[in-house]
Amino acid sequence: MGRYVVRRLLSLIPVLFGVSLIVFFLVRLIPGTALEMYLGTQVEATPEQMEELKRIFGEDKPVPILYLEWLGDILRGDFGYSLRTGRMVLPDILSRLPLSLELTLFSLILALLIGIPLGIASSLRQNSFGDFVSRIGGLLGLSLPQFWLAALMVMVFSRFRGWIPMGNYVSFFDSPLQNIKMLFFPSLAIGIGFAAVVMRYTRNSMLEVLQMDYIRTAKAKGLKKPSVIYFHALKNAILPVITVTGFNAGYLLGGAIVIEEVFALPGMGRLALYAIYQRDYPIIQAVVMVIATLFVVVNLITDLVYALADPRIRLDDVVR
């Protein structure tokens, strides 16, 4: 197990190298350079001033050279300075990371809390009216865009009802209740689509497992219905749900980026969004590197959880 974790963490190195390559060249493919965005269309500058600005904005050398310089910097832990604010990139990102992580975690928990019970209930009453309703609901949840749902929530719950507290973000550790109040609806907006996915996976997986021979064995032992369903069946049916949760955790993090903007939450996503508007390359690059790292870590955690849940999986054998 320990060896497995170490190997997986070592795999971060090639992944991050690849990601750094892609993101560095990709952000420079967006039309308009950082300097052009900074200057706008109105400003006149002398050629000497332009040279100086280009140097400051890091546009005075060929892109491959710039890349190698940047790579050297980040290997030393230096992610550079924002082109707009002049502040150091890494501390800015790390200070905003907890909010984004919290949002992602909450939406994940909400999705599982909604999706798993509904999926079980649906599978137990297959093709009943309730099953039908929850499947339609699932389809809707999948189809509604997060940002639209978020905007709707802001309108209804914030403007008309005042259920979403306005004002500055409060950390969970300072005031848990206020924090949860602030993050509940944003998390719901992010998680509802995933709740639908979880519901459908749980339902299908339960339906399959309930046909298995070992369920018949459990019934033949005289076990009560709840222990057949919630122990014998669910313990098996949850396995594909774990896998899909792992895949989607990264997607939820991506959702957080847009939703933070809608609810005006000062997370990493909002930082990234503004950085993209302004072609603030160092910030975009660093955010993507952080997200890639999180992605690998989340996948690792998923695999570990899966191995805990399914005794047939032995991680040390799986490693190539």
Place this chain on the structure above:
Amino acid sequence: MNNETILQVQGLMTEFRTERGIVNAVNDVSFSLERGKTLGIVGESGSGKSVTNLSILKLIQYPPGRITAGQVIFKGENMFEWSEEEIRTVRGKHISMIFQDPLTSLNPVIKVWYQIAEALRLHHGMSKKEAKAKSIELLKLIGIPDAEQRADNYPHQFSGGMRQRVMIAMALSCDPEILIADEPTTALDVTIQAQILELIKNLSREKSTSVIMITHDLGVVADMCDSVCVMYAGRIVERAAIDDLFYAPQHPYTRGLLDSIPRIDRAGGSRLHTISGAPPNLIDIPPGCPFQPRCEKAMNICSKQSPPEFIINGDASRTAACWLHAKEYNNG
């Protein structure tokens, strides 16, 4: 020897609703089981032998399966009149089952000892600790080496034969009065088969457990059973004490089955006998005897009317559902 009847199945009918129509899997089946005896139920795949026995404990999944008629009388009471909850308390405690494929019949993500202990905790109210100790004891009894360590294993860490031993330990944990073994050796190697049968035989004899042995293997029947029911197309076509079945089979189907066994005392070189044709489609059973299209001795009446079970030699436990015995029936 006391001949107390412990379980009686009467007029059992079980059907499955499928897209192509209603499958009459079990069609008016009756039999009785005596305390301490082993009853064999033989038949080919799809003859309804498993469904019959799943019906006894109402383990048929609805939909698509449904028990439409019949009674199951256990110690004088009709279980089909009981509530689901009352039947549940019989399962695993008074009547327990062993299934065909021990790999798929054990839960892959639950430790072996826990699966054995469940019934003990439920029916005997044991604590977790007591039940674990008893499970380890049972594992030793059924011949699992290093039972203390192996108890914490999961089913996939056991071999096929050991898994079936675990199934047996599970089924016998609460000392049931009846053990239903549904093809317990079909998925196993021949050498392991003999060990498993021996184990079932010894354990059931020790506790004088009654056994219903479902199989398609006449060798198993000869080895294990006191009496036999032969099933074909959802009905019992012949019932007999073990020796009568092998030495004086009365139904053409039974005769065909016995002739299909390779025999060591018969001259080599001769081709093995086969019953021509295939079992009928249970969705539209034609009128008349279901075996008639394959029967070498089919008569006119066979395609028109289904034969009742004729009693042979005045012994109610010796019957054959075949028109060939109509005369004996009329005379006797």
